[in-house]
Amino acid sequence: MRDYWYKRAVFYELYIRGFQDSNGDGMGDIPGMTSRLEYLKRLGIDCIWLLPMYPSPGHDDGYDIMDFKSINPEFGTLTDFQLFLDKAHMLGIRVIADLVLNHTSNTHPWFLEAKKGPSSPYHDYFVWSDNPDKYANVPIIFQKSETSNWAWCHECGKYYWHRFFTHQPDLNYDNPKVREEMLGIVRFWLDKGLDGFRMDAVPYLYEREGTLCEGLPETHEFLKTIRRLIDESYPDAVLIAEANQWPEDLRQYFGDGDELHMAFNFPLMPRLFMAIRQEHHGPVVDIIRRTPELPENCQWAMFLRNHDELTLAMCTDEERDYMFKEYAKDPQMKLYSGIRRRLYPLLEKDIGKVQLLNAVLFTIPGSPVIYYGDEIGMGDNIYMGDRDGVRTPMHWDDNRNAGFSSCNPSKLYAPVITDPDFSYTSANVQVEELIPSSILNWMKRLIHLRRLFPSFSNGKLRFIFAENKKILSYFVEYDGERMLCVFNMASSSQPLNIDLSEFAGCRPVEVFGGAEFPPIGELPYQLALGPYGFYLFELCG
Numbered sequence: 001m002r003d004y005w006y007k008r009a010v011f012y013e014l015y016i017r018g019f020q021d022s023n024g025d026g027m028g029d030i031p032g033m034t035s036r037l038e039y040l041k042r043l044g045i046d047c048i049w050l051l052p053m054y055p056s057p058g059h060d061d062g063y064d065i066m067d068f069k070s071i072n073p074e075f076g077t078l079t080d081f082q083l084f085l086d087k088a089h090m091l092g093i094r095v096i097a098d099l100v101l102n103h104t105s106n107t108h109p110w111f112l113e114a115k116k117g118p119s120s121p122y123h124d125y126f127v128w129s130d131n132p133d134k135y136a137n138v139p140i141i142f143q144k145s146e147t148s149n150w151a152w153c154h155e156c157g158k159y160y161w162h163r164f165f166t167h168q169p170d171l172n173y174d175n176p177k178v179r180e181e182m183l184g185i186v187r188f189w190l191d192k193g194l195d196g197f198r199m200d201a202v203p204y205l206y207e208r209e210g211t212l213c214e215g216l217p218e219t220h221e222f223l224k225t226i227r228r229l230i231d232e233s234y235p236d237a238v239l240i241a242e243a244n245q246w247p248e249d250l251r252q253y254f255g256d257g258d259e260l261h262m263a264f265n266f267p268l269m270p271r272l273f274m275a276i277r278q279e280h281h282g283p284v285v286d287i288i289r290r291t292p293e294l295p296e297n298c299q300w301a302m303f304l305r306n307h308d309e310l311t312l313a314m315c316t317d318e319e320r321d322y323m324f325k326e327y328a329k330d331p332q333m334k335l336y337s338g339i340r341r342r343l344y345p346l347l348e349k350d351i352g353k354v355q356l357l358n359a360v361l362f363t364i365p366g367s368p369v370i371y372y373g374d375e376i377g378m379g380d381n382i383y384m385g386d387r388d389g390v391r392t393p394m395h396w397d398d399n400r401n402a403g404f405s406s407c408n409p410s411k412l413y414a415p416v417i418t419d420p421d422f423s424y425t426s427a428n429v430q431v432e433e434l435i436p437s438s439i440l441n442w443m444k445r446l447i448h449l450r451r452l453f454p455s456f457s458n459g460k461l462r463f464i465f466a467e468n469k470k471i472l473s474y475f476v477e478y479d480g481e482r483m484l485c486v487f488n489m490a491s492s493s494q495p496l497n498i499d500l501s502e503f504a505g506c507r508p509v510e511v512f513g514g515a516e517f518p519p520i521g522e523l524p525y526q527l528a529l530g531p532y533g534f535y536l537f538e539l540c541g
């Protein structure tokens with residue numbers, strides 16, 4: 001079996017503006033992030049995913065791009081970027097970046113030209129209409145911020161199509177020149193040594209009347225064209241789909257192993273939070289059973305949180321109401337169809353729950369993605385606008401501005417978290433590296449364990465059912481290695497009796513501490529689990 005690096009990798013989602021400021025202007029930048037690479041090496045991650053680093057007016061935090069082949073001057077220069085990339089590679093860390101195929105900023109020179117009207121060679125780079133009735137059934141993604149997917153352009157007297165903010169006109173993929181431009185952008189960054197892309201908003205590339213304009217055959221065809229380029233010229237690069245879709249639709253982005261290598265597992269994510277709240281394995285088991293198998297060269301990207309709101313798009317109305325009731329008690333916490341909170345506050349700062357969900361995330365086959373700051377249990381700020389409250393500066397130490405910047409605190413692009421419960425004075429890298437039992441040091445051990453046992457990345461999963469529905473348990477197996485994972489989703493201690501007779505004679509060894517448990521026999525195996533307790537066993541012998 002071939003070894004695919006991205007199937008074994010632990011990813012780290014990094015927000016450049018929030019990571020480290022090097023020049024005291026109150027904003028994180030590329031040289032700052034380069035100076036923190038050793039930290040990421042110590043953490044043990046394999047691949048960084050950079051949020052958009054391109055020039056942008058910043059109305060959607062860089063997802064509104066003015067120039068796809070350059071670096072936002074607030075972050076540095078192309079040379080800074082190359083130095084960052086080279087140092088990351090020297091340390092054995094790969095780097096992927098966001099690739100925003102679907103739209104540009106309305107300040108992109110293409111759009112400025114396009115607005116001049118049909119005589120402009122760029123007019124056809126975007127999607128225009130004389131009336132706003134086309135594609136009438138297509139949902140609006142940024143509900144409340146936007147009232148239509150069409151916006152009126154005074155200058156050319158037509159409407160243009162935008163699936164996201166008004167200032168993000170969608171590119172017209174029916175135009176071969178657009179497709180060529182985008183392939184050129186892919187080549188540009190991979191030639192610099194980038195290791196792949198997180199492909200933003202991939203379902204929305206093409207529009208067709210009478211459809212929801214999501215995941216159309218033409219869209220998949222173009223994604224396959226990008227993949228052919230990768231396979232021919234950059235065979236080690238990875239493409240990860242951001243497609244907030246149900247399992248059956250998501251499955252299509254993998255093609256027959258000839259489309260994208262990975263896709264974020266959007267349906268699983270909210271169900272991990274549901275399961276722990278309902279103290280029941282049901283939500284997780286049901287969605288995994290509904291999730292189709294992937295081709296051998298493909299992998300799920302597994303995540304708990306990211307830079308956006310915790311999206312509940314892949315929930316039924318009932319499930320969404322439940323999630324809002326349980327996890328967004330203050331209306332300030334709601335945004336679009338989701339919840340704008342970080343992992344630690346969501347889980348009420350309960351380290352047991354944080355460890356439990358991470359342990360599930362790291363052992364269900366798939367590649368985990370850690371959102372910057374979540375590894376140290378950073379808090380959020382629900383009083384900031386849009387999604388800014390989960391994008392505050394990284395906490396490095398308990399000095400001024402949490403060690404993020406030397407600037408006057410009022411100059412920071414966003415305040416550091418000072419809430420007594422989550423203050424940077426204790427939730428920071430320096431303090432946590434010194435405390436053996438900190439969440440940071442625990443995450444390092446988890447990352448290390450995942451590397452030791454390939455079943456967690458490549459394995460086949462099989463649930464085991466016991467009478468106690470509060471327990472989630474499964475085997476993962478790979479190449480003769482057999483792992484048994486048992487999780488108590490409840491806040492109370494729980495007994496467990498499971499039939500492991502197929503493994504009679506094996507000795508379970510708990511992998512965090514190395515303790516050997518009583519051998520498995522023909523009778524039901526008995527275990528007791530503390531609140532949110534779990535065991536990861538290797539079945540030896």
Ligand code: NOJ
Binds near residue numbers: 201
């Ligand atoms: C998805 C990104 O994650 C989000 O932050 C952004 O606003 C939209 N795509 C639009 O690009």
Ligand code: CA
Binds near residue numbers: 021023024025026028
């Ligand atoms: Ca700076």
